[in-house]
Amino acid sequence: MELMSGRVRSWGFVPDREQRFVKPSWVPARLSLNSEFNTVLPYGNGRSYGDSCLNGEGVLIDTRLLDRFIKFDEETGVLTGEPGLKLTDVLDLVVRKGWFFPVCPGTSYVTLGGALANDVHGKNHHRDGTLGRHVLRIKLLRSDGNSIECSPKENPELFGATIGGLGLTGLITEVSIQLIPIRSSSMTVRFDLFTGLDAFAKLSARRKEQFQYTVAWLDCANSGTKFARGVFISANHSDLALAQDVIKHERGKDLNIPFNFPSKCLNTYSIQAFNNLYYAKHLRLDKRIIKQHYREYFFPLDGLSNWNRIYGGNGFHQYQFVVPLGRMDVMEEVLRYIVDSGLGSFLAVLKEFGSLQSPGILSFPREGWCLALDFSDRGEQTKRLIFRINELVMKGGGAVYPAKDRIMTRETFERSFDRISEFLPHTDKKFSSDFWKRVHG
Amino acid sequence: MDKKTVVIFGATSAVSQAVCRRLLDSGIHNSFCLIARDAARLEAVAHDLTVRGAKTQVIVSDLADIGSHEELVANVKNGNTFWFFYGSLPDQALAETDWDETEAALFTNFMSCASLLTRIAQTLEERPSTGSSIVVVSSVAGERGRKSNYVYGTAKGALSLFCQGLRNRLHQSGVHVLTVKPGFIDTPMTADIAKTPSVLWASPEKIASVMVSAFEQKKDVIYAPWFWRYILLVIKLIPESIFKKLSL
Numbered sequence: 001m002e003l004m005s006g007r008v009r010s011w012g013f014v015p016d017r018e019q020r021f022v023k024p025s026w027v028p029a030r031l032s033l034n035s036e037f038n039t040v041l042p043y044g045n046g047r048s049y050g051d052s053c054l055n056g057e058g059v060l061i062d063t064r065l066l067d068r069f070i071k072f073d074e075e076t077g078v079l080t081g082e083p084g085l086k087l088t089d090v091l092d093l094v095v096r097k098g099w100f101f102p103v104c105p106g107t108s109y110v111t112l113g114g115a116l117a118n119d120v121h122g123k124n125h126h127r128d129g130t131l132g133r134h135v136l137r138i139k140l141l142r143s144d145g146n147s148i149e150c151s152p153k154e155n156p157e158l159f160g161a162t163i164g165g166l167g168l169t170g171l172i173t174e175v176s177i178q179l180i181p182i183r184s185s186s187m188t189v190r191f192d193l194f195t196g197l198d199a200f201a202k203l204s205a206r207r208k209e210q211f212q213y214t215v216a217w218l219d220c221a222n223s224g225t226k227f228a229r230g231v232f233i234s235a236n237h238s239d240l241a242l243a244q245d246v247i248k249h250e251r252g253k254d255l256n257i258p259f260n261f262p263s264k265c266l267n268t269y270s271i272q273a274f275n276n277l278y279y280a281k282h283l284r285l286d287k288r289i290i291k292q293h294y295r296e297y298f299f300p301l302d303g304l305s306n307w308n309r310i311y312g313g314n315g316f317h318q319y320q321f322v323v324p325l326g327r328m329d330v331m332e333e334v335l336r337y338i339v340d341s342g343l344g345s346f347l348a349v350l351k352e353f354g355s356l357q358s359p360g361i362l363s364f365p366r367e368g369w370c371l372a373l374d375f376s377d378r379g380e381q382t383k384r385l386i387f388r389i390n391e392l393v394m395k396g397g398g399a400v401y402p403a404k405d406r407i408m409t410r411e412t413f414e415r416s417f418d419r420i421s422e423f424l425p426h427t428d429k430k431f432s433s434d435f436w437k438r439v440h441g
Numbered sequence: 442m443d444k445k446t447v448v449i450f451g452a453t454s455a456v457s458q459a460v461c462r463r464l465l466d467s468g469i470h471n472s473f474c475l476i477a478r479d480a481a482r483l484e485a486v487a488h489d490l491t492v493r494g495a496k497t498q499v500i501v502s503d504l505a506d507i508g509s510h511e512e513l514v515a516n517v518k519n520g521n522t523f524w525f526f527y528g529s530l531p532d533q534a535l536a537e538t539d540w541d542e543t544e545a546a547l548f549t550n551f552m553s554c555a556s557l558l559t560r561i562a563q564t565l566e567e568r569p570s571t572g573s574s575i576v577v578v579s580s581v582a583g584e585r586g587r588k589s590n591y592v593y594g595t596a597k598g599a600l601s602l603f604c605q606g607l608r609n610r611l612h613q614s615g616v617h618v619l620t621v622k623p624g625f626i627d628t629p630m631t632a633d634i635a636k637t638p639s640v641l642w643a644s645p646e647k648i649a650s651v652m653v654s655a656f657e658q659k660k661d662v663i664y665a666p667w668f669w670r671y672i673l674l675v676i677k678l679i680p681e682s683i684f685k686k687l688s689l
Contacts, residue, residue, distance in 0.1 A: 002632040069492035
């Protein structure tokens with residue numbers, strides 16, 4: 001494996017520096033790590049926002065050429081593949097055969113390895129839990145030369161450490177996942193406008209019984225009568241047989257943001273204006289049901305390449321946290337704080353997580369209310385805002401999501417994940433990340 | 442092997458993998474005979490294509506071993522299109538002092554290909570015109586001898602010339618011969634080479650896209666990507682008295 005160097009960034013653009021990496025074309029039989037490598041970290045498609053996918057002192061193992069399908073059983077829906085296989089390519093293959101990926105995050109441009117390492121969740125968390133619950137088997141390559149098979153029955157502790165383990169237990173070389181059966185590539189989607197977090201909670205309680213997928217877009221910029229208003233979007237896979245019901249998805253219409261916007265583009269006024277427009281656009285859809293192609297429902301931003309450039313060269317902070325069900329008051333307090341600061345973004349997503357347990361030790365999603373949003377990076381101002389919110393979330397008994405973070409402290413990490421001591425024995429000492437150095441040392 | 446089979450010499454090459462996926466995507470080609478010498482890697486490639494919907498057959502063979510060619514070609518001669526992806530990049534500096542390095546480069550990149558092409562051409566001439574094709578990956582390195590890589594350049598240059606002759610000979614048999622001349626491609630073969638200037642380096646997917654397009658349009662000779670045609674035009678126009686002093 002040739003050691004190379006280049007500018008590797010995560011989705012949030014920060015940190016932005018030279019990073020050494022290797023890019024194997026074939027799944028390695030052993031990891032030949034000499035001392036100049038220092039530590040290593042597997043790297044997928046770099047859609048993590050922060051530094052959990054970077055290793056400045058060491059070397060990244062770019063897995064994107066390890067993108068081969070190994071096996072797919074069309075009767076049972078069991079898919080086995082190399083870790084660099086992207087969700088978008090999996091869906092291109094399996095949907096027309098009546099299968100769907102069991103848990104889809106917000107973008108289809110993630111690798112199987114990356115999705116597993118973050119134990120991703122989706123709009124169906126309340127029904128199906130995280131991706132970890134659907135993983136049948138993992139093959140893991142460790143720095144000591146061993147290739148270990150893990151599953152819920154075989155080496156279950158290592159299995160639990162690897163799911164959501166942020167790449168710190170070794171290099172995943174093979175993944176087997178149980179897909180879910182579907183009958184159509186389209187989704188039946190219902191919209192409900194709401195104002196206020198109580199209204200949201202009531203809606204969520206009703207819709208989660210009726211729909212497999214639920215999520216709400218929330219306005220984090222406006223106050224007064226517009227405070228905490230949003231659009232609740234629920235969906236099910238359409239019931240009509242595949243042959244009858246095909247909405248074509250025009251991939252050719254994908255747009256691209258060709259360069260970074262000037263950083264002043266996104267300010268309180270432009271975001272408020274955007275939010276007003278977004279809400280208004282949905283007025284005519286209130287209480288209505290429409291059909292959407294699955295790509296439009298699950299991955300609306302995938303059609304806008306490099307949307308992270310809208311935040312300008314300074315990048316942005318993505319922030320996601322969860323608070324327990326009984327603590328909607330904390331969510332309200334955090335929301336007021338964000339609105340008052342004027343630093344919130346237009347891509348705020350609110351969701352109720354269910355109680356299904358993941359096998360992952362460091363799994364982020366737990367029963368409660370979850371909010372994800374962006375903050376333009378205004379340096380110290382943004383950092384202070386985030387730290388203040390961290391405090392509120394910690395006091396409320398909640399947790400912050402590492403996949404989105406680049407500044408959380410060791411304390412926040414330890415309070416978010418109470419099983420860290422169970423995780424530690426399974427880490428591979430030759431694997432590390434910028435995130436891990438920051439929260440663990 | 443069915444009559445529409447795509448026969449791939451060097452199926453573990455990065456460009457080959459990209460081309461096979463693209464051919465399969467087109468919906469027209471779904472039967473592949475994959476040939477390479479590393480059995481495990483060949484199997485990985487075959488499984489991937491199979492899951493994607495192809496019928497695949499694998500043959501493990503060291504293509505530099507001319508002694509095995511008669512049997513190999515006998516096994517694949519019913520195929521419809523024949524693609525040549527395999528090759529090796531010699532260490533030019535070493536080749537200048539070590540004949541074995543030079544010989545291996547000339548042998549693998551030219552002689553062994555010529556052997557296979559000779560046998561395949563004969564087979565194709567003997568059967569009625571079925572619209573078959575031969576696609577050979579040569580290189581822009583074969584367009585002019587440069588001190589930095591003339592051993593590789595010689596092999597590829599000879600290969601291009603050989604294909605040109607074949608194109609002429611096989612035209613009346615209705616066989617399409619396409620010579621592909623890529624510039625720099627980012628693959629394991631070029632792993633040691635610094636990828637600058639980056640604008641000149643293409644991904645295997647980009648090359649595959651150009652190749653498959655040209656194949657479908659039955660072109661004769663293409664440069665991949667297109668701009669190499671003009672770069673080489675300029676290079677070939679430089680008078681020898683000047684070129685011999687340059688360090689390109």
